[in-house]
Amino acid sequence: MTATDPALTALAHSWSALSLLHSRIETRIERALQAAHGLSVREYSLLDVLSRQHDGEGGHLQMRQVAEAVVLSQSATTRLVTRLEDRGLLARYLCPTDRRGIYTDVSESGRVLLEEARPTNDAALRAALDEAALDPQLAPLVTAMEQLDASPRLLGQPA
Template identity: 70%
Template structure:
């Protein structure tokens, strides 16, 4: 049992659920980080950024501004900008000016970024499945895992 486990067990009031959610997130994030770094030299945040940006399209509202990207990957705008720069330096992303508003800057995933994302997606999905299965065996986390599974089912259906 870790110190974090002790906090979850000892929490009272509204805190136990929050601490359990934080514990679940931390465990999943750490498992994803190890799997993606080990197999693809890609952090979990980098993967998330590539995934979010890969769903952009050329239609109305299809490209995300940096503040929208930051919100989607749950980082500050400055941290998102640094992350974009790192991936741009690796040739995985490219920035360009918005054609209708020269003040706006958009970011697209390059072909190399899409190829890496395609290679990393099975690793990500398998690691996520492993982390959820392991967390589901913990009675404190099982209800949260069940909620995630229901959300996954709703997103697919």
Template identity: 75%
Template sequence: MREYSLLDAVSRQHDGDGRHLQMKQGADAVVLSQSATTRLLTRLEDRRLLERYLCPTDRRGIYTNVTEAGLTLLAAARPTNDAALREALAEAAETPELAPLVRVVESLKAPAAAA
């Protein structure tokens, strides 16, 4: 789930032609520590799903890009992820304490799918 979440977060970031995210933003997106995010990025990079590069204007900054292979995998996984989320929300809606939260979540506009 964390791998999917990180790939999704990075794929939704745009700067010109690339899709990238600063490593700190990636850690925030998947609610992990910086060191855990680095390990996750390394695993995804080893699988050639992400790539890292230095920020061209601030050599201290490290960015990540989703590769074409990462975008392909993300697109293939999205229907399964969406179905699991719908199922979890349906289950939560049956719990009186959670039903109001589910209604709020369901009222939010879904972001446009990544190109």
């Protein structure tokens, strides 16, 4: 394949469309969450991922797993956890069975904020997808996204 290969050109156009859809969705959600709840998309995503943890076997995520789930580097995730902890939305504590491990849990105020923000997030996502579905270039991606089986394993979260 060469750089002018039609298959590569089509792939590049598809990637551009996917990137555009992601950007539109993230921008819409970011504006809505910031305006209504003072949360960024990343902060909401982190609270959401951590709220799905449980105390059973394999129920707590390692920072590497959290970073993968929120699509950030481990260092950026750690800084984000620290900011939310400083706001009282998260709490860290030592793993009771391995003192080297540190768990991060959503605090009660973090859970309240997350539950208040969830409908805002969902409505902004729906609005962004509805708008994108009107664009012939993005409509197939919206359809594909709506048909995805978003299992917890796919999203890097405990099952």
